[in-house]
Amino acid sequence: MNQGLAALLRQIGDTRLPPVDKWNPPHCGDSEMRIAADGTWFHQGTPIRRPEMVRLFSRILRREADGGYVLVTPVEKLDILVEDAPFVAVAVESEREGRDRRLGFRLNTGDAVIAGPENALRIEDGEAGPRPYVHVRAGLDALVARAPYYELVAWALEEEGDPPGLWSGGVFFPLGAM
Structure with a gap:
């Protein structure tokens, strides 16, 4: 691991x-x-x-x-x-690949969250481009900072899925805006 x-x-x-x-x-x-x-x-x-x-x-x-x-x-x-989301995901860790992948996010508060059924990863369209978020708990989200978002995109492109996206915790998360 x-x-x-x-x-x-x-x-x-x-x-x-x-x-x-x-x-x-x-x-x-x-x-x-x-x-x-x-x-x-x-x-x-x-x-x-x-x-x-x-x-x-x-x-x-x-x-x-x-x-x-x-x-x-x-x-x-x-x-x-x-103003936006109460947390910022400042780092991401990945384990395994494809459908077996798990993505863990470290938040600016020192907390952590694993993307999956309870903690969805989503992309919204923003004025300045895509705005990625991960659900943290009970209606509270974290904006995924630029560096971890670029890591997610790189992993998704390596997997050559259509549409581009990543699995985590048994759930597929497309990396296009909703």
Whole structure:
């Protein structure tokens, strides 16, 4: 097994997220936080420089039924502005080929996700070209950064599929825009 993917799988196994989907506290206002399109987290207009703080906040992030985002604890719920996707997939690891392939993504928060039935990879048309995303959890997506996207494209071209795409976790993901 690829050491990078093995490390991602261990990391996923070690991840215990709080049960934010079960918490329903009263709405308390605006957190004065935003996540920029490049994945940078801000509070009151100032970038949050401590990765540990970003990771902590990312674990209590939830997508609401109306499409908005909140930071939620057992006792309060605060709005947070998300410009594009709340996470960025900054690296990708691949194991095997063809239908047996598994793709693991490392996120800017230090978390990881394996593309498959629960974590779909999709491409959307953007003004500046394709915008690849991978589903992370409960309505939260990660924008796939340029370098890992180019790796995905290179692997897809090597496999010469029609349409170009990749398998991961038993699911075929076309790399064309939807």
